[in-house]
Amino acid sequence: QVQLQESGPGLVKASQTLSLTCTVSGDSISRGSSFWTWIRQPAGKGLEWIGRVYTSGSVHYNPSLESRLTISLDTAKNQFSLRLTSVTAADTAVYYCATGREAEWFDPWGQGTLVTVSS
Amino acid sequence: DIQLTQSPSFLPASVGDRVTITCRASQGINNYLGWYQQKPGKAPKLLIYTASILQSGVPSRFSGSGSGTEFSLTITSLQPEDFATYYCQQLKTYPITFGQGTRLEIK
Numbered sequence: 001q002v003q004l005q006e007s008g009p010g011l012v013k014a015s016q017t018l019s020l021t022c023t024v025s026g027d028s029i030s031r032g033s034s035f036w037t038w039i040r041q042p043a044g045k046g047l048e049w050i051g052r053v054y055t056s057g058s059v060h061y062n063p064s065l066e067s068r069l070t071i072s073l074d075t076a077k078n079q080f081s082l083r084l085t086s087v088t089a090a091d092t093a094v095y096y097c098a099t100g101r102e103a104e105w106f107d108p109w110g111q112g113t114l115v116t117v118s119s
Numbered sequence: 120d121i122q123l124t125q126s127p128s129f130l131p132a133s134v135g136d137r138v139t140i141t142c143r144a145s146q147g148i149n150n151y152l153g154w155y156q157q158k159p160g161k162a163p164k165l166l167i168y169t170a171s172i173l174q175s176g177v178p179s180r181f182s183g184s185g186s187g188t189e190f191s192l193t194i195t196s197l198q199p200e201d202f203a204t205y206y207c208q209q210l211k212t213y214p215i216t217f218g219q220g221t222r223l224e225i226k
Binding site for chain 2 (some may be wrong): 040046047049060061062063071096098103104105106107108109110111112
């Protein structure tokens with residue numbers, strides 16, 4: 001079965017770049033029709049879809065983040081990544097990677113990783 | 120963006136109860152709606168997709184219905200492990216959006 005695991009720094013300074021990686025096991029990220037997705041959740045709040053990269057490499061981003069965001073595939077490492085520039089305290093959240101097969105219903109998810117933006 | 124509004128935001132209930140959570144979309148989304156369950160400190164879990172299809176492994180006491188702008192998630196005979204926060208999600212139009220959540224609490 002497919003498993004996802006987020007990794008990356010838990011603390012990022014304001015104005016700098018947040019970089020996270022999601023390692024996929026149990027499936028190839030370049031096989032089939034899958035949507036490799038990032039979602040975040042500030043403490044005590046709801047879920048925000050950040051964006052996704054499709055198996056082909058095509059991307060779709062949340063317009064609220066698009067100017068600062070890059071999501072990409074690394075097929076050699078079976079990973080996909082998120083890069084968010086010029087972070088502020090508002091970017092502090094638990095970041096989840098997730099996937100949808102054939103459609104963007106997300107299952108499974110990674111366990112999530114807390115990223116705190118410090119001033 | 121398509122706004123999803125869930126009601127109620129908080130729902131006190133008891134074990135054995137039947138409960139219904141509603142999700143209203145700001146515009147028609149056909150049946151492109153899913154439901155997730157999230158427990159504290161855990162990632163959300165997909166329960167239902169395409170409005171009414173039960174995800175594999177999800178107990179049959181969970182059911183979904185609706186189309187267009189009005190959707191519901193019903194849980195019959197609540198079990199202790201069902202007390203959690205529930206989110207709806209639409210994928211009719213980018214950006215994908217979620218409802219604000221409904222916290223199902225023990226009465």
